[in-house]
Amino acid sequence: MAAAKAYDAVIIGGGHNGLVNAAYLARAGKRVLVLEKRHIVGGATVTEEVFPGFKFSVLSYVVSLLRPEIIRELDLPKHGLEILPLESTVTPMPNGDYLGRWADHDLTRRELYRHSPRDAEAYDDFGTLMYHLAYAVKPIMGMVPPDPTSLRPRDLRSLLRLGKHFRGLEPAHFYALYKLMTMSSADYLDEWFECEPLKATMSASGIIGTFLGPRSPGTAYVLLHHYMGEIDGVFRAWGFAKGGTGAVAEAIAAAARRLGAEIRTEATVSQVIVKHGRAVGVALEDGEEISARVVVSGLDPKLTFLKLVEPGELPADFLGAIRRYKIRGSSGKVNLALGELPSLTCLPGNGPHLRGAISISPSVEYLERAYDDAKYGEFSRHPYMDIIIPSMIDPGMAPPGKHVMSIFVQYAPFELNGGWNDQKREAFGDAVVNTLAQFAPNIKNAILHRQVVTPWDMQEEYSLTEGNIFHGELSLHQLFFLRPAPKWTDYRTPVTNLYQCGSGTHPGGGISGASGRLAALEILRDG
Amino acid sequence: MLRGTPFHTRTAPLCQAQNWRRWAGYVVASSYELTHEHEYHAIRSAAALIDVSPLYKYLIRGSDAERFINHVVTRDVSKCAVHQVMYGPWCDEAGKVIDDGTLQRLGEDSFRLTSGEPNLRWLQDIAVGLRVSIEDDSDATAALALQGPTSRDILKDICDADLDQLKFFRLTFGRITDIPVTITRTGYTGDLGYEIWVETAQAIRLWDALLDAGRPHGITPTGILALDISRIEAGLLLIGVDYIPTHRALIESRKSSPFELGLGWAVRLEKDGFVGRSALMDEWRRGPAWVVKGLEVDWGSLERNHAVVGLPPQLPATAWRTSVPVYAGKKQIGYATSGCWSPTLKKYIALAHLRSAHAERETQLEMEITVEHQRKRALARVTDLPFFDPDRKRD
Numbered sequence: 001m002a003a004a005k006a007y008d009a010v011i012i013g014g015g016h017n018g019l020v021n022a023a024y025l026a027r028a029g030k031r032v033l034v035l036e037k038r039h040i041v042g043g044a045t046v047t048e049e050v051f052p053g054f055k056f057s058v059l060s061y062v063v064s065l066l067r068p069e070i071i072r073e074l075d076l077p078k079h080g081l082e083i084l085p086l087e088s089t090v091t092p093m094p095n096g097d098y099l100g101r102w103a104d105h106d107l108t109r110r111e112l113y114r115h116s117p118r119d120a121e122a123y124d125d126f127g128t129l130m131y132h133l134a135y136a137v138k139p140i141m142g143m144v145p146p147d148p149t150s151l152r153p154r155d156l157r158s159l160l161r162l163g164k165h166f167r168g169l170e171p172a173h174f175y176a177l178y179k180l181m182t183m184s185s186a187d188y189l190d191e192w193f194e195c196e197p198l199k200a201t202m203s204a205s206g207i208i209g210t211f212l213g214p215r216s217p218g219t220a221y222v223l224l225h226h227y228m229g230e231i232d233g234v235f236r237a238w239g240f241a242k243g244g245t246g247a248v249a250e251a252i253a254a255a256a257r258r259l260g261a262e263i264r265t266e267a268t269v270s271q272v273i274v275k276h277g278r279a280v281g282v283a284l285e286d287g288e289e290i291s292a293r294v295v296v297s298g299l300d301p302k303l304t305f306l307k308l309v310e311p312g313e314l315p316a317d318f319l320g321a322i323r324r325y326k327i328r329g330s331s332g333k334v335n336l337a338l339g340e341l342p343s344l345t346c347l348p349g350n351g352p353h354l355r356g357a358i359s360i361s362p363s364v365e366y367l368e369r370a371y372d373d374a375k376y377g378e379f380s381r382h383p384y385m386d387i388i389i390p391s392m393i394d395p396g397m398a399p400p401g402k403h404v405m406s407i408f409v410q411y412a413p414f415e416l417n418g419g420w421n422d423q424k425r426e427a428f429g430d431a432v433v434n435t436l437a438q439f440a441p442n443i444k445n446a447i448l449h450r451q452v453v454t455p456w457d458m459q460e461e462y463s464l465t466e467g468n469i470f471h472g473e474l475s476l477h478q479l480f481f482l483r484p485a486p487k488w489t490d491y492r493t494p495v496t497n498l499y500q501c502g503s504g505t506h507p508g509g510g511i512s513g514a515s516g517r518l519a520a521l522e523i524l525r526d527g
Numbered sequence: 528m529l530r531g532t533p534f535h536t537r538t539a540p541l542c543q544a545q546n547w548r549r550w551a552g553y554v555v556a557s558s559y560e561l562t563h564e565h566e567y568h569a570i571r572s573a574a575a576l577i578d579v580s581p582l583y584k585y586l587i588r589g590s591d592a593e594r595f596i597n598h599v600v601t602r603d604v605s606k607c608a609v610h611q612v613m614y615g616p617w618c619d620e621a622g623k624v625i626d627d628g629t630l631q632r633l634g635e636d637s638f639r640l641t642s643g644e645p646n647l648r649w650l651q652d653i654a655v656g657l658r659v660s661i662e663d664d665s666d667a668t669a670a671l672a673l674q675g676p677t678s679r680d681i682l683k684d685i686c687d688a689d690l691d692q693l694k695f696f697r698l699t700f701g702r703i704t705d706i707p708v709t710i711t712r713t714g715y716t717g718d719l720g721y722e723i724w725v726e727t728a729q730a731i732r733l734w735d736a737l738l739d740a741g742r743p744h745g746i747t748p749t750g751i752l753a754l755d756i757s758r759i760e761a762g763l764l765l766i767g768v769d770y771i772p773t774h775r776a777l778i779e780s781r782k783s784s785p786f787e788l789g790l791g792w793a794v795r796l797e798k799d800g801f802v803g804r805s806a807l808m809d810e811w812r813r814g815p816a817w818v819v820k821g822l823e824v825d826w827g828s829l830e831r832n833h834a835v836v837g838l839p840p841q842l843p844a845t846a847w848r849t850s851v852p853v854y855a856g857k858k859q860i861g862y863a864t865s866g867c868w869s870p871t872l873k874k875y876i877a878l879a880h881l882r883s884a885h886a887e888r889e890t891q892l893e894m895e896i897t898v899e900h901q902r903k904r905a906l907a908r909v910t911d912l913p914f915f916d917p918d919r920k921r922d
């Protein structure tokens with residue numbers, strides 16, 4: 001054994017959750033080592049200079065749910081975290097008009113009124129309801145999921161607490177929550193609004209990262225997540241990280257190092273070493289073995305349990321649950337280096353709208369048709385796109401006068417008919433640029449460089465199984481006490497001293513860091 | 528950009544103070560002159576011209592219009608004569624106030640409702656199945672308030688309507704010079720005054736006509752700062768300041784019923800079903816937990832509190848709109864929501880939500896004041912509203 005020194009914990013994967021986990025363990029005085037396969041930390045939370053002078057938030061591109069307690073407890077602003085506001089969302093319409101939602105309430109109201117006087121009023125009432133519901137489910141986001149079938153005192157206490165909490169809910173809010181849990185986002189929003197681009201753009205937040213369409217039941221629940229950030233009392237804890245999304249990982253890594261954690265890059269773990277049912281360390285691809293009292297995996301459940309652990313070490317029912325775990329990738333990224341700003345047909349030239357999001361979601365039908373393509377194994381010919389221009393907010397992202405554009409694209413199925421290859425990747429990139437050109441005709445001539453990231457690339461380069469950005473779909477059957485598998489939702493695993501801390505555990509999804517933090521607290525409970 | 532009102536091209540050059548504020552998505556002048564005092568005194572001793580166009584206005588028409596509105600508001604609209612105006616609140620099913628405003632009966636089957644918040648969706652949803660149309664008239668109709676003792680004289684000089692016959696809370700149609708207008712004898716100042724409703728396209732001409740005719744009568748373009756003082760003196764509530772509309776209240780305790788706002792007189796429980804009736808009936812039986820009343824802060828107490836640091840009483844220069852604790856003994860029993868020094872009454876006055884047990888007229892309470900960075904309590908006496916109610920308002 002080459003283990004010169006023993007660690008209290010070795011963390012597999014230097015994504016944001018792995019780093020958060022390491023920081024919290026180090027903060028408690030543990031000797032911690034993070035092992036990252038790539039040359040930089042961050043995982044999907046990464047900024048890379050793909051084209052000289054242009055910095056791309058290659059994958060994840062906005063910060064919406066980073067837990068305020070993590071920002072506070074790790075003192076992230078001191079370590080370089082700076083969140084800049086993304087203030088608006090503009091949805092260009094096929095008829096040359098647009099729907100804008102702005103930072104200012106009066107302006108948004110007037111704009112919505114222009115499209116639908118009723119929706120202008122409904123929008124405020126909807127916001128109030130979402131505020132209430134987000135407040136109601138907030139405790140869930142911060143708790144270790146109890147096992148509802150267990151009689152352990154700890155589970156019972158948690159369930160009791162939850163029961164009491166929900167009994168305190170106003171009846172109207174309880175019914176609304178039930179509807180959100182069961183309905184499709186399109187149907188739910190139909191109950192509120194009549195303006196098509198408004199419904200479509202709002203419903204899009206219910207489908208991001210899932211292999212579902214806006215008319216698929218269960219998508220309404222995800223709408224709620226968009227309102228979570230607003231109730232945590234941290235003014236504008238959502239937005240764009242200065243320096244790109246990678247700056248979030250860099251800040252967490254800096255905090256972790258300051259607390260004493262070691263971080264090694266270009267260190268690929270090939271196996272979790274298990275002896276007598278206990279994890280005792282990891283083996284690297286180059287043969288090095290590192291022993292540790294505790295092994296924590298920040299990878300997704302499929303990679304962790306189907307690749308790194310010998311099948312014989314895991315119970316068959318657990319393995320079955322992990323095999324059945326849905327992790328279908330459904331989205332891609334296109335990142336552009338631009339010589340000039342896009343000029344939208346609906347809002348030509350530069351303007352405040354380019355500092356916010358541009359959503360290509362003209363109607364619910366448009367989104368559902370985009371999903372139809374994906375259902376049958378094709379990428380969407382006219383995809384949903386969520387576009388931001390980070391260099392408009394942070395000029396350091398591109399050379400002076402030039403710009404970077406981040407385009408989140410859905411749908412791009414991992415299981416593409418005939419499989420992904422270079423040709424298909426470029427065809428996908430073309431579909432995205434062609435669609436965008438319908439709303440911003442100058443875009444093609446503005447492109448200096450194009451980076452297309454397919455679900456296949458996400459799996460191969462960024463270790464996201466099937467290219468799923470959330471380490472497993474955020475649908476109700478895979479949330480809370482079912483994430484990633486029944487009975488194993490408290491960050492522990494069937495292997496003693498092997499823990500999981502990635503987005504494949506509760507609450508999962510987005511750059512929240514909650515999984516990393518909750519896992520660390522559980523590890524520390526075990527001593 | 529925020530919108531200017533239909534009068535903006537006239538009000539903007541007059542606004543020496545460059546002191547603007549938002550009102551329902553528009554910019555309006557806080558004061559035109561560098562201080563608002565002259566504008567305030569115009570309300571009480573001459574005539575103030577106030578741009579109130581940002582009010583939300585709804586035209587409600589149809590053979591079921593009366594039936595519909597009677598179902599929405601707490602007052603009895605069947606008692607509202609043609610060309611009468613009624614003020615009142617409307618509630619949700621729980622009997623909590625959604626908004627308040629004036630209802631103008633323009634004709635047998637035609638009404639205009641004004642409000643502080645948008646209400647189109649609420650009204651439309653209730654109107655389902657009735658022969659009634661609801662039209663958002665907010666942008667199409669501009670409004671000016673002409674308030675003060677000389678306001679009638681000004682109008683009589685340029686208006687063909689019989690203003691001597693126009694009683695308090697009545698309306699008439701007429702022409703100002705040649706501009707067709709609706710004139711209501713209403714206002715937000717508690718003084719003699721009128722509100723003039725005009726098609727937006729004619730707004731500028733109306734402004735010019737009034738200002739010309741008003742000059743010999745001391746007409747003064749007046750901003751919101753002066754209006755705010757006069758409406759507190761008149762005991763008139765401001766939505767979003769003195770109460771939170773139920774649709775915007777995040778928690779139950781922020782909502783208020785009409786009884787709690789001192790608007791019990793406007794609730795007609797004896798009329799047939801209207802929104803919130805059964806909840807209001809229950810509340811009426813057990814009595815409201817809160818009530819909005821006036822507070823008069825005791826001058827001697829103000830003097831004593833300031834004398835400790837060697838100062839005479841320091842008075843607020845403008846009306847304040849913050850929540851200020853009110854105590855009975857050691858216990859907080861309420862909160863004031865707006866207050867000001869009344870230049871007319873020479874009293875420091877405030878509007879306050881008080882627990883009913885402490886809301887009896889003449890009850891001695893204490894209101895928090897800040898004296899040189901220190902929190903103190905000044906004696907305050909509970910009074911009925913309005914504080915100021917001159918005979919000329921109704922005469």
